[in-house]
Amino acid sequence: MSKLGNLGARLHRGEVGYDFVGHRKIWYGVSILITITAIVGLAVRGLNMGIDFQGGAVFTTPKTSVSVSQAETYAEEAAGHEAVVQKLGTGGLRIQVAGLDTSKSDEIKAALAKDMKIDTENINADLVGPSWGEQIANKAWEGLAIFMVLVVIYLAIAFEWRMAVAALVALIHDITITTGIYALVGFEVTPGTVIGLLTILGYSLYDTVVVFDSLKEQTKDLTKQTRWTYSEVANRSINGTLVRSINTTVVALLPVAGLLFIGGGFLGAGTLNDISLSLFVGLAAGAYSSIFIATPLVADLKEREPAMRALAKRVRAKRAQAADDGHTGAGSEGGYSEDSADSEDAAPAVVGPRPRSGTGATSSGPRTQPSSRNRGRGRPSGKRR
Template sequence: MSKLGSLGARLHRGEVGYDFVGNRKIWYGVSILITITAILGLTVRGLNMGIEFQGGAVFTTPKNTNVSVTQAETYAQDASGHPAVVQKLGDGTLRIQIAGIDTNKSDQIKDALAKDLNVGTEKIAADLVGPSWGQQIADKAWQGLAIFMVLVVIYLAIAFEWRMALAALVALIHDITITTGIYALVGFEVTPGTVIGLLTILGYSLYDTVVVFDSLKEQTKDITKQTRWTYSDVANRSINGTLMRSINTTAVALLPVAALLFIGGGFLGAGTLNDISLSLFVGLAAGAYSSIFIATPLVADLKEREPQMKALRKRVLAKRAQAAAEGPQARPETADTYGDEPEDAAPAVVGPRNQPASRNRGRGRPSGKRR
């Protein structure tokens, strides 16, 4: 743990680092591949929409019904002609959910279930959800998501700039596509809990992205007044400076969500937890990935197209070429600064930074202490 903390401090100071922006084409390729897979899953398999979105009926059996979940699924499918989702609740009752059926046939299905389960018809409770109400819920969910996106873009454009707003929007669409694609491939049911999970992870993804953008905005205030670092260099430093923070917060957030998904939903069989826990788990991981590998490199790509940044890049590369040609002996003052560069120039991006000692420190005093 101490080594990890030391690594985080060195990343923040710029003593070490990884060239995320320089390798952005690799990350773009990986993201495109994952996104295509998610879109194929959505196209081929589609989403398993819950009863709240397409209407149907929910039947609840009496306690301690001597029927297994698999048998109940078979009975429900034979009675309705539609796939059924059966969950065994903590008190021993069975919750039989059948989506997409005509609610007028609910009494007929209820009678058939009562006969198969060998219980009285009056002991089975039925809750009906009309298709129009389910469609209304679906429309409201999409409207809420669209409003969220618009507000996010407006806020980021005001707080930062339109390029950062565009990059954040691309990262959000990336996260939503991957999460919904995983739902299609896995076949988990999409419920209002899934929508809540999606909105939650979008906010979390934005949190990571805004942290990096804030650092980037601060470090690029006077970037054109120096000839040491390009915009991409400073963007890379911003990612490295906040990298350990992103990793730590993501790991801490994923632990309880993983417990809900794998232990609660998988091992203990609490299927109702899967609706929200899968969207949270996939979305948190995708959000942390997109903040580091998609949003900030995309901002650097957009900024480098500006005339000022193009001119800066030419000056920086020319300065580096000149320094390489002259060799280290041509710069006796330090190995890390340029004589014509302001003291508050943008900090280093990758590689070690040797801080030169003051030439007058301790001169004429044996101890070097001020009096």
């Protein structure tokens, strides 16, 4: 842990680092490939929308010896639609039939009671009409759109429009990947899924805003110096907050992984999958986009400005001059060094009085003592007569 802490401190000070911005084309290519895969999954398989979005019925039975596979067969034969059956902790079953005409629920309930040998009154039926499901879906999309608009407005005011655009691209990137994985895995989309999506979007913005805040602070009066370009400062900002982003992401992923793999996988609590999968995928995608997508994209947009182009040109010219002088490393006596090259950008040296004797300080160079005006005058031998 101490080594990780030392690494984080060295990253923050800029002593070590990885060139994220310089390799941005690689990360853009990886993100495009993942996004295309997610879009293909959405187009081919589509989302498994729950009854809250497309209407249907949910039948809950008391404790029974009927297996999940047998209950699926009974429900599909009775309803004529695909059924999703989950085992409950009480020993009962939760049978969900989406896209079902609610007027036929009584017939299906009676058929299930007969096949499963359960009293009809002991089976509970919850119905959702198709119009209500469509209304819920529209409200979810409206809420997501309003969230996006508010985020762009806030970032444009707090930072600048380029950062707002980059954050919006990162958010769309995270949503596309998360929904694409939902389509490929086949998990059911419920209101819990929408809640999970909104949660991970907020978390993704948190990581992105942390980097943007550091970048905004370090780029004040950037054009007044000739040592760093905007892309280089952006890269320093990413490296300075890298360990923090990794630590917060890992800490957030651990409990979500417990919900997804232990609760939903080993314990069979399928209802946890709705929100845990969106949280798990979204947290990982959000951390990735804040480091590899948002900040490099801001650097791309800023480098197109005339002022930043002129700055980059001055930085290159100064470094070329340093290379021509042959003193790009540690400066030799009377020569050029990188630190001395930027002396006009650094704070001026403080000049003070020479320390008095007896303070332990030494001065450089010989000291010339003033000669006495009449020393030795009229005394050739220097002896008294």
